[in-house]
Amino acid sequence: MTARWTLGAETSDPSPVPIVVLGYPSTLSPLVYLSQVHECVDWVLIGAAYPGATVEIFNGGALIGSDTARGNVVPVRIRGPIQANDVLNAMQSVQTPAGQVKSSPTPSLPAEPTPYRENTMPAPAVGSVPGCAQAVPVRGLAQGATTKVHFNGDVLEYPFVGANLLALLGRAAHNPDVFSATQHFERCNASSPSSAPPVIVDETLPVRKPVIGIGTSQYNCPAARALPISNLEPGATLTIQLVDPTSGAATVLGRIGVGEDVSSGQYWIPDMSALIPASPPFPSLVVIQELCGKTATSDKLLVVGTYQGSVFPPTVMEPAFECASGAFVNSVDNAVVRLYSDAPDSPVISKPVFSYGGLVWVETFRPLRAGEHIHAELELTCQPPALRVGSPIKVSDLTPLKTPDIQQPVRVFQRLIYVSGIIPGARVHVFVNGKWRASDTPLGWTTLYFGIYVGELKVEDQITVMQTLCTKMSPLTRVPVNVFPGEMLLSAAPPSLTAGQPATITIKAVDADNKYQSVGGTISQGGVVVGATNTAFTLSPPTGQVSVSLQVAAVGYNTETISIPLTAPPVVKPAMLTIATGLWFNASKKEITEITWHLQGPSGSFSKTEKPNAEPALVQFALPKPAGGGFTPFTLSCEVTFQFQDFNFISGASGTRSSDFIEGGLIKPSPSTVEMHWSGTDLTINFLVKWIQQGDYFVIELM
Numbered sequence: 126m127t128a129r130w131t132l133g134a135e136t137s138d139p140s141p142v143p144i145v146v147l148g149y150p151s152t153l154s155p156l157v158y159l160s161q162v163h164e165c166v167d168w169v170l171i172g173a174a175y176p177g178a179t180v181e182i183f184n185g186g187a188l189i190g191s192d193t194a195r196g197n198v199v200p201v202r203i204r205g206p207i208q209a210n211d212v213l214n215a216m217q218s219v220q221t222p223a224g225q226v227k228s229s230p231t232p233s234l235p236a237e238p239t240p241y242r243e244n245t246m247p248a249p250a251v252g253s254v255p256g257c258a259q260a261v262p263v264r265g266l267a268q269g270a271t272t273k274v275h276f277n278g279d280v281l282e283y284p285f286v287g288a289n290l291l292a293l294l295g296r297a298a299h300n301p302d303v304f305s306a307t308q309h310f311e312r313c314n315a316s317s318p319s320s321a322p323p324v325i326v327d328e329t330l331p332v333r334k335p336v337i338g339i340g341t342s343q344y345n346c347p348a349a350r351a352l353p354i355s356n357l358e359p360g361a362t363l364t365i366q367l368v369d370p371t372s373g374a375a376t377v378l379g380r381i382g383v384g385e386d387v388s389s390g391q392y393w394i395p396d397m398s399a400l401i402p403a404s405p406p407f408p409s410l411v412v413i414q415e416l417c418g419k420t421a422t423s424d425k426l427l428v429v430g431t432y433q434g435s436v437f438p439p440t441v442m443e444p445a446f447e448c449a450s451g452a453f454v455n456s457v458d459n460a461v462v463r464l465y466s467d468a469p470d471s472p473v474i475s476k477p478v479f480s481y482g483g484l485v486w487v488e489t490f491r492p493l494r495a496g497e498h499i500h501a502e503l504e505l506t507c508q509p510p511a512l513r514v515g516s517p518i519k520v521s522d523l524t525p526l527k528t529p530d531i532q533q534p535v536r537v538f539q540r541l542i543y544v545s546g547i548i549p550g551a552r553v554h555v556f557v558n559g560k561w562r563a564s565d566t567p568l569g570w571t572t573l574y575f576g577i578y579v580g581e582l583k584v585e586d587q588i589t590v591m592q593t594l595c596t597k598m599s600p601l602t603r604v605p606v607n608v609f610p611g612e613m614l615l616s617a618a619p620p621s622l623t624a625g626q627p628a629t630i631t632i633k634a635v636d637a638d639n640k641y642q643s644v645g646g647t648i649s650q651g652g653v654v655v656g657a658t659n660t661a662f663t664l665s666p667p668t669g670q671v672s673v674s675l676q677v678a679a680v681g682y683n684t685e686t687i688s689i690p691l692t693a694p695p696v697v698k699p700a701m702l703t704i705a706t707g708l709w710f711n712a713s714k715k716e717i718t719e720i721t722w723h724l725q726g727p728s729g730s731f732s733k734t735e736k737p738n739a740e741p742a743l744v745q746f747a748l749p750k751p752a753g754g755g756f757t758p759f760t761l762s763c764e765v766t767f768q769f770q771d772f773n774f775i776s777g778a779s780g781t782r783s784s785d786f787i788e789g790g791l792i793k794p795s796p797s798t799v800e801m802h803w804s805g806t807d808l809t810i811n812f813l814v815k816w817i818q819q820g821d822y823f824v825i826e827l828m
């Protein structure tokens with residue numbers, strides 16, 4: 126079967142990959158429970174159904190719900206009683222010309238007491254509704270509850286289909302349409318409050334930007350003809366364009382309608398092979414989403430003309446077990462892959478799935494059967510014809526299931542429990558303190574850890590897990606895994622401080638389990654918050670101690686202490702005032718026999734006498750440094766006695782005055798006020814003094 130659509134004079138190409146009609150099934154595999162079973166569920170979500178089969182649920186031999194499967198997943202309405210610890214059995218059947226074909230019954234986990242009673246259910250939440258929307262997003266739904274959307278006074282009822290719901294409206298919504306939602310366990314007369322506040326259609330909301338989700342920066346095969354697109358608006362129109370890299374001109378490849386209840390999907394596009402050059406520059410794909418006259422355009426996706434992907438046949442990864450609803454295929458870049466079987470009643474067992482490289486999970490129309498041989502084939506690909514069909518593998522019998530491993534430690538701030546050792550296609554169930562919390566089917570390889578969302582955890586909660594596939598169940602975790610607070614690794618920059626000296630410091634905190642994830646917390650000193658982790662702050666270390674301790678607290682983590690070493694402050698030398706005195710006049714020999722300096726300042730009066738008998742003369746004062754540092758004024762005066770030999774007159778005549786030292790007498794320069802900058806280092810004062818006698822020009826310089 127293929128399909129095409131017509132709108133006025135426009136007709137699309139047929140869908141490029143035909144869907145093969147399955148024959149009557151020779152066998153039916155057991156079903157899978159996709160939702161929790163408790164006393165009050167209105168709906169039980171069932172998976173692994175055969176399209177068209179009758180799905181029935183029994184409790185102790187009594188039929189309590191049935192429906193016809195329209196696909197692989199079907200919500201079944203429960204209309205009979207369920208008590209705590211009851212084990213339900215689900216089975217499917219198909220009437221064929223040769224008679225009725227039935228699956229073996231699948232037992233449920235023991236039913237739990239209802240988590241909610243009357244008027245204790247949490248209210249769901251209604252997401253924003255743009256103009257022209259044909260579905261309303263509803264979140265926060267309880268397992269197995271009935272959802273009711275209140276639409277301008279009308280009440281629309283929906284079955285449980287998973288954690289979130291796109292509630293179909295049957296028409297386009299426009300302002301002033303108003304929506305709210307409630308959820309119910311009608312069999313137990315339990316209802317939630319209404320979502321609040323009511324949501325009014327917002328005609329101003331922009332259209333979401335569509336995302337082309339192929340996981341790479343380029344489209345390697347123009348003939349692949351498949352495009353995964355997400356972030357879609359239900360009921361919108363998508364226009365696919367090819368944009369020229371030079372001129373920017375756009376060629377419309379076609380239009381696609383978004384389903385009324387989907388936000389992502391795989392869509393067919395025309396073959397672009399004839400439009401792509403063999404060498405750069407290459408054009409790009411863009412997707413334009415339009416709803417209610419408003420548009421948004423995706424990022425560009427480069428389309429290359431020469432295949433640059435991997436070249437090898439598709440391989441179904443082993444092991445593949447019976448009852449699994451799919452298999453992993455190690456495929457090639459940008460190709461459409463399908464699974465085939467040697468079973469005569471269903472040779473084609475999957476829809477075409479676009480692969481953008483690496484492992485891809487290909488969901489099957491029916492669960493796999495023990496003993497059948499399956500293989501993968503590539504269609505709409507640039508792979509050579511000889512490499513388009515993979516080798517077959519045999520589906521293994523389902524062996525006893527082992528208990529999955531829980532990745533430890535489990536921290537209180539986690540919202541995901543990670544498990545490994547899962548059979549491909551198995552359902553994993555997580556229990557907290559012995560009560561069911563969540564279930565999921567991993568689409569990851571069995572050697573990797575798979576995360577299952579469980580919501581909020583508390584310290585000392587006990588986690589156990591099990592896996593189920595068909596009618597088999599693994600044992601529950603024998604020793605529960607406890608939930609612990611997280612631990613931090615702390616480091617300081619700088620790693621040490623000087624006692625008594627305020628400094629800027631940063632305390633870095635990372636998660637001790639992964640060694641890189643930053644942890645936000647507060648930093649306290651002596652019970653007082655002084656800063657935050659990973660942010661610089663000022664710290665005043667105490668004196669007289671060898672270290673300072675800081676406490677780091679973060680939500681979900683143990684409080685940790687970091688000790689920062691303190692070094693003693695350096696010995697501050699007194700301010701040494703050094704005065705160098707020289708004689709500036711022409712003489713063959715000259716020396717200062719005695720010099721006295723007097724200083725008068727705010728910290729006191731100081732005098733110092735030296736008899737250097739040399740020139741220049743050095744005098745040093747050890748002066749106290751005033752509190753606060755800065756500039757301090759001092760009045761300086763001095764008395765100098767000197768002698769010289771062989772003086773030359775500066776007035777022009779030069780000659781020898783005497784062969785003996787001549788006493789120069791006493792110089793008393795006038796007092797002078799100077800400002801000294803106190804920095805804790807030696808200081809030098811230059812002070813020029815002049816003495817003139819009988820036309821002779823004598824100069825003393827204080828350097």
